[in-house]
Amino acid sequence: MSGAAILAPESEEAVAAAVAAAAAAREPLAVEGHGTKRALLRPVQAARTLSLRRLSGITLYRPQELVISARAGTPLPEIEAALAEKGQHLIAEPPDLHALFGADMPATLGGIVAANLSGPRRIAWGAMRDHVLGIRAVNGRGELFHSGGRVLKNVTGLDLCKLLTGSHGTLGVITEITLKVLPAPEAVGTLAVPVPDLATGVRVLSAGLGSPYGVSGAAILPEGLAEHGLAGPVAVLRIEDFAASVSYRLSRLRAAIAGAEAATLLDDAASRVLWRRMRDAMPLGARPEEAVWRISVRPTAGPQVAERLRAAFPAKLLLDWGGGLLWIAGPATEEAHAAVMAAAEAAGGTFTLFRAPEPLRTAVPVIPEEPAPLAAIGRRVKAVMDPAGVLNPGRMRAGL
Amino acid sequence: MIRLPDPKSEILARREEIVAGLRRLVPGGPLGEGVISEPLRLRPYETDGLSAYRQPPLAVVLPTSTEEVAEVMRYCHRNGIRVIPRGAGTSLSGGALPLADAIVLGLMRMNRILEVDYANRLAVVEAGVTNLGITKEVEADGFFYAPDPSSQLACMIGGNVNMNSGGAHCLKYGVTANNLLGLKVVTVEGEVLEIGGGHLDAAGYDWLGLLTGSEGQLGIVTEVTVRILRAAEGARAMLAAFRSNEIAGAAVDAIIGSGIIPVALEFMDRPAIHACEAFAHAGYPLDAEAMLIIEVEGSEAEQDMLLGRIKEICGRFDPISLRVAQTPEESLAIWKGRKGAFGAVGRISPDYLCMDGTIPTGELPRVLKRIGEMSESYGLQVANIFHAGDGNLHPLIMFDANDPESFRKAETFGAEILTLCVEVGGCLTGEHGVGVEKRDLMGVQFTTTELAQQRGLKSAFDPQWLLNPAKVFPIEDNPVLAQAA
Numbered sequence: 001m002s003g004a005a006i007l008a009p010e011s012e013e014a015v016a017a018a019v020a021a022a023a024a025a026r027e028p029l030a031v032e033g034h035g036t037k038r039a040l041l042r043p044v045q046a047a048r049t050l051s052l053r054r055l056s057g058i059t060l061y062r063p064q065e066l067v068i069s070a071r072a073g074t075p076l077p078e079i080e081a082a083l084a085e086k087g088q089h090l091i092a093e094p095p096d097l098h099a100l101f102g103a104d105m106p107a108t109l110g111g112i113v114a115a116n117l118s119g120p121r122r123i124a125w126g127a128m129r130d131h132v133l134g135i136r137a138v139n140g141r142g143e144l145f146h147s148g149g150r151v152l153k154n155v156t157g158l159d160l161c162k163l164l165t166g167s168h169g170t171l172g173v174i175t176e177i178t179l180k181v182l183p184a185p186e187a188v189g190t191l192a193v194p195v196p197d198l199a200t201g202v203r204v205l206s207a208g209l210g211s212p213y214g215v216s217g218a219a220i221l222p223e224g225l226a227e228h229g230l231a232g233p234v235a236v237l238r239i240e241d242f243a244a245s246v247s248y249r250l251s252r253l254r255a256a257i258a259g260a261e262a263a264t265l266l267d268d269a270a271s272r273v274l275w276r277r278m279r280d281a282m283p284l285g286a287r288p289e290e291a292v293w294r295i296s297v298r299p300t301a302g303p304q305v306a307e308r309l310r311a312a313f314p315a316k317l318l319l320d321w322g323g324g325l326l327w328i329a330g331p332a333t334e335e336a337h338a339a340v341m342a343a344a345e346a347a348g349g350t351f352t353l354f355r356a357p358e359p360l361r362t363a364v365p366v367i368p369e370e371p372a373p374l375a376a377i378g379r380r381v382k383a384v385m386d387p388a389g390v391l392n393p394g395r396m397r398a399g400l
Numbered sequence: 401m402i403r404l405p406d407p408k409s410e411i412l413a414r415r416e417e418i419v420a421g422l423r424r425l426v427p428g429g430p431l432g433e434g435v436i437s438e439p440l441r442l443r444p445y446e447t448d449g450l451s452a453y454r455q456p457p458l459a460v461v462l463p464t465s466t467e468e469v470a471e472v473m474r475y476c477h478r479n480g481i482r483v484i485p486r487g488a489g490t491s492l493s494g495g496a497l498p499l500a501d502a503i504v505l506g507l508m509r510m511n512r513i514l515e516v517d518y519a520n521r522l523a524v525v526e527a528g529v530t531n532l533g534i535t536k537e538v539e540a541d542g543f544f545y546a547p548d549p550s551s552q553l554a555c556m557i558g559g560n561v562n563m564n565s566g567g568a569h570c571l572k573y574g575v576t577a578n579n580l581l582g583l584k585v586v587t588v589e590g591e592v593l594e595i596g597g598g599h600l601d602a603a604g605y606d607w608l609g610l611l612t613g614s615e616g617q618l619g620i621v622t623e624v625t626v627r628i629l630r631a632a633e634g635a636r637a638m639l640a641a642f643r644s645n646e647i648a649g650a651a652v653d654a655i656i657g658s659g660i661i662p663v664a665l666e667f668m669d670r671p672a673i674h675a676c677e678a679f680a681h682a683g684y685p686l687d688a689e690a691m692l693i694i695e696v697e698g699s700e701a702e703q704d705m706l707l708g709r710i711k712e713i714c715g716r717f718d719p720i721s722l723r724v725a726q727t728p729e730e731s732l733a734i735w736k737g738r739k740g741a742f743g744a745v746g747r748i749s750p751d752y753l754c755m756d757g758t759i760p761t762g763e764l765p766r767v768l769k770r771i772g773e774m775s776e777s778y779g780l781q782v783a784n785i786f787h788a789g790d791g792n793l794h795p796l797i798m799f800d801a802n803d804p805e806s807f808r809k810a811e812t813f814g815a816e817i818l819t820l821c822v823e824v825g826g827c828l829t830g831e832h833g834v835g836v837e838k839r840d841l842m843g844v845q846f847t848t849t850e851l852a853q854q855r856g857l858k859s860a861f862d863p864q865w866l867l868n869p870a871k872v873f874p875i876e877d878n879p880v881l882a883q884a885a
């Protein structure tokens with residue numbers, strides 16, 4: 001349950017004051033941007049919401065230095081548009097999940113960073129967390145702090161950028177973020193390879209990712225690509241680069257991968273549509289009442305995980321990141337969740353209950369439990385950053 | 401000079417007993433004794449790549465397994481003994497500098513490659529495997545490990561993780577943190593933690609990210625799961641020389657602005673060009689004020705296309721010379737001088753400090769001008785090597801170690817450069833780490849509150865500050881030093 005009373009400060013100082021007051025009163029805050037990901041992880045028990053939506057706007061953009069800074073509440077499309085104007089893009093290709101989450105607003109930069117969400121390009125070019133160069137934030141004491149900066153290489157002091165990225169607002173309220181960006185590719189192309197099963201699909205993806213041709217997306221659509229007349233499963237490999245390179249590399253890739261001789265080539269426009277849909281998990285076809293999970297494992301373990309899940313419940317699947325990221329939709333039950341947990345653990349991977357009705361999210365661990373010594377360190381870290389426990393309590397783990 | 405804490409006298413007094421206790425835990429084997437304690441044999445461990453600082457440790461312990469590391473940590477934790485982790489000892493910031501009452505925990509005998517998995521593009525290696533050793537293991541199959549610090553022949557992956565090492569090719573491939581999947585870490589209490597693994601983006605706090613670059617403050621890294629990448633079809637370099645630093649800087653901006661990200665983009669100023677040419681005879685233009693080495697990757701045709709575009713761009717900036725390698729051998733010749741830069745400067749001056757700030761790339765001309773002025777006023781020569789794509793600046797300050805006054809001036813000069821880097825929007829260290837060298841400058845980049853918070857995080861992992869203490873955190877923020885003060 002997110003709080004009814006909403007605080008929406010317009011400056012970093014006001015964020016700091018709001019958190020300091022909450023800490024003094026020991027009144028928890030639900031921290032959010034546009035609130036698009038309220039259905040992600042556990043519900044936060046807080047009477048009040050601290051919204052970053054009015055702390056918005058790009059504060060620095062130096063295309064030649066490959067850096068952009070923006071306040072946490074800046075809508076992602078605003079940043080993407082500013083970058084596109086200079087021919088650049090966000091490297092990790094963060095998804096737009098407002099449809100998946102049934103939200104009517106776009107995500108904010110702060111929300112995407114706090115959740116460390118990355119798209120298909122993650123497999124080749126790194127996650128959001130890899131490109132957060134600098135962060136300004138307010139800790140649970142109401143103190144403003146920064147980590148990193150606006151330069152591409154920085155090893156000065158402990159890396160709190162990475163600690164905060166993916167911490168879902170439980171260690172600090174991010175107020176401003178500086179990201180590394182890169183030139184957007186001139187062209188995109190896709191090799192779509194029909195495969196008999198997921199294991200063959202992952203072998204195709206591994207061959208592509210292990211080739212010298214710079215594959216920047218490697219996914220499997222178990223239901224195929226109806227719009228291109230391809231029944232499933234279909235393995236898709238993306239190349240992004242200068243136009244001449246894309247056509248050259250696609251042809252080399254087709255020749256290099258066993259079973260890809262008869263593959264279909266998708267042109268620039270079709271590729272952009274496909275990978276945007278992949279990024280936003282649209283081909284998963286999750287119905288509103290279904291739960292959505294993500295499991296991340298070694299790519300070659302992806303097919304076994306899929307088998308286990310299908311044996312346990314009617315699982316819809318989508319495989320990205322070379323086969324290592326499984327998007328899963330299925331019944332929002334504790335039984336299905338237990339099967340997801342067991343499958344992830346058996347494969348030595350990780351899971352996230354990504355979307356679910358509140359009762360399920362409250363009842364189960366939404367991310368893996370940590371072994372006792374690490375959990376103890378985690379509690380001490382939380383106590384350093386947020387001693388009064390006012391920032392998004394219970395969001396990631398019960399009682400923390 | 402940087403002050404080190406007073407040794408704990410009760411630990412020094414128990415030296416024999418501690419050495420005997422550690423010998424029981426790490427008896428050694430075919431590779432030699434597990435514990436070194438004779439003063440003469442401790443000498444090789446008294447310093448690292450920052451050789452101006454020297455301090456023999458209490459003893460050196462050389463475990464061969466994570467289990468032995470855990471045993472040693474449990475013993476040290478129980479007995480309040482400080483621990484300095486060490487790989488190859490190549491740190492340029494004094495990250496492996498011992499303390500008189502500390503043991504050095506040397507990971508160099510943990511040098512096995514445990515797994516290579518091409519289908520998942522990863523390798524699991526022990527902390528003492530060298531950086532280049534990983535690439536050597538997989539290069540016959542066309543793969544490589546991307547971060548390539550200059551010391552890659554010697555430096556070890558455990559140290560790379562702790563320093564978040566970079567290299568000349570991070571503009572495209574990122575630094576160590578961007579190329580890791582998992583770690584095995586021994587806590588100060590001797591617990592073994594598995595962080596991450598073969599998969600991407602573990603849910604929960606990013607312990608992998610926090611531990612990377614933590615300079616041995618949080619735990620002992622014993623195993624590392626790295627990403628290995630398939631090498632591009634080929635790579636070729638070109639050289640472009642210009643009439644001023646400003647013009648070369650503008651050319652760099654224009655290349656990046658054109659949408660091309662070269663795999664490497666190195667800048668050398670006039671003194672660096674002259675030093676390297678005298679040393680390596682690479683054919684560098686001695687009339688140039690600034691020179692770029694630009695490398696691209698891809699097929700022959702792709703290399704031609706990219707180098708053609710870059711040549712055309714550089715041509716707009718009134719270059720003194722442009723030389724595009726036509727063969728891999730010609731590429732090597734272009735790189736030869738740059739790769740030998742440290743040796744080259746070492747020939748001019750027996751002693752030099754290698755600084756490591758990062759600046760916004762647009763600030764380069766202004767920063768080089770100021771460094772030139774400082775060089776005049778300190779009376780010390782400086783050569784600048786710069787990873788121009790990512791803003792990482794390495795001024796090499798030449799001094800005479802036999803003259804304490806010269807060393808003092810060099811340190812002050814270096815501190816002034818790093819302060820300037822922070823002033824223009826950059827940072828104290830891009831890839832060498834804080835160590836002891838930059839410890840007391842941390843207040844330039846961080847507020848008291850920020851340092852207190854980082855100190856708190858250190859305490860969350862290491863409540864008694866036994867792990868590599870006296871480094872990273874400046875004196876007023878460092879409980880180990882504050883006790884001594």
